[in-house]
Amino acid sequence: GAVVSQHPSRVICKSGTSVKIECRSLDFQATTMFWYRQFPKQSLMLMATSNEGSKATYEQGVEKDKFLINHASLTLSTLTVTSAHPEDSSFYICSARSGGARGEKLFFGSGTQLSVL
Amino acid sequence: RKEVEQDPGPFNVPEGATVAFNCTYSNSASQSFFWYRQDCRKEPKLLMSVYSSGNEDGRFTAQLNRASQYISLLIRDSKLSDSATYLCVVNRPGSARQLTFGSGTQLTVLP
DSSP: OOOOEOOOOOEEEEEEEOOOEEEEESSOOOOOEEEEEEOOOOOOOOEEEEESSSEEOTTTTTTTTEEEEEEEEEEEEEEOOOOOOOOOOOEEEEEEEEOGOOOOOOEOOOEEEEEEE | OOOOOOOOOOEETTOOOOOOEEEEETTOOOOOOEEEEEOTOOOOOOEEEEEOOOETTTTTTEEEEEETTTEEEOOOOOGGGEEEEEEEEEEEETTTEEEEEEOEEEEEEOO
């Protein structure tokens, strides 16, 4: 079964509203999670690295005030797209790396398709 | 130059065919290499890691050429269920945890 849960799977919102996406590791603790964005026919682009208990590290060109990341616990990271615009419409996906008994493996959430009208 | 470059395809092959995908990466300091598959609007799933000596997993064979910074994936006896986008993935040097994805090669296996 899924070890990283991402919600919602799909969201349609009006321009100007904010949308929160949750990424939860189900049976392991993840001090680090990653947020990606994928436009149609393009590769996954790393947006930011989410660190539990500290500030996220954003990739060049990603506005940290627009894409708010909160990693308040070892099992939950959230990405909030603030004041969404149609150009923010994309497939957003999180991943988390587990260690310990599972070894160093990277697990992905099932993704969130965001459509901004 | 893109960090990870792949032929986007599409590759349309008949069932049972052998198909090969290629990938090049730009940073010679990269240490970890993977092939993922992604179905439409789904999360990527690890297909296999790629080791320097080359490795095989059933019908899938991966090769790495560090000198040429080139990675390949060979699929033998292709099945309808192999239809997907195949992503070449390389770790970001200095960070074992951050990955750089190629844009993917689309494969359609035809009956």
